[in-house]
Amino acid sequence: MSSTEVDWVLDQLASVVSSVATDYTLENGDDVVIKRVDRDDSRIYEGSQAVDMTTPIRSRSGELQSGVFVSAGSADVSQSPIGTEFDLDVERVVSLRAEGLHHSEWGHVDPDGTNGVPFGELQDRIRSALYGARTYPDAGRTGTSYTHLLLTNEADLSSEYADFYDWRVDVAFDGFEELP
Template sequence: MSSEVTWVLDQFASVATTVSNNYTLASGDPVQLERVNRDESRILDQPPGDIQGELQTGVFVGATHVDTVRDPIGTEYDADREVVVGVRVTGLTHREYGHIDPSGQNGIPFDDADSAGIVQRLKDALLAERTWPAAGPADVSYTHLELQNEANTSQQYADTFRADWDVVFSGHEEL
């Protein structure tokens, strides 16, 4: 797993805790946010043997390494470095036993104008650390990150919600 993917998923840990403390389902159970390393296909908070992978068990946020670009700078071996991590959020509406509810009564809103939705909370967790994110290996210093290529494709599905975006880390690597 790349250190950038680990860093992105670590930023989502506090969101998972906040969501489970503040939102409940009609049954009274807490809303679950499951963090998934899409490079290894496992949920981080559970042992690999316990993974169901069903949207009825929670909202899933996954991260995967997409690309690394190194451009040499100067006369030495140093490089400008850019790493792209893809993020995908997927959930099922409460009408189909899922954890997403636009009203917030029987689950968490997915993406709304009030910034209470799970998508905006996840983006805010990343943007809170947008300058000098400590996401790279020891020989890399990132100066900033950006969110790009945002796509909410929820309207394409009846009861499934989905949003994707890229986290682009930019910085310097000393080789």
């Protein structure tokens, strides 16, 4: 089951999906496709199929030929007491991952942008979409609200592969819970 935070992150990335399709094409004239994936339930937003994001990236090369996957899943929840009351500092973390295949292997990523989206620009668009909202999801519990988010633990693992692009970052929602 997906969390409110995962749904919010994927909803914010809708603008990235549409802007990349508008701005970049493949050599056959098709638009570059970005597919948002909810890793908590393996659901793909752009399409009706499901994908198992727990398998290694190399085993998903066929799926990555259909587009760049930007996936989100619940990662961590932490709570700590604040002061002498029964209030809590709350942090929820959503793990975000962008994965693509180089255009020479029939993928949608091209470093110079002539036959796909440059991966660095995709990362920048994702960051801008998440930070640009300046609103945060409903925490789903009475008395709990988020005050800010932070992108943290960024890791570009692309150098580990010849034809695959793999970027990971955590989206940390920080807030407070007032307990009765």
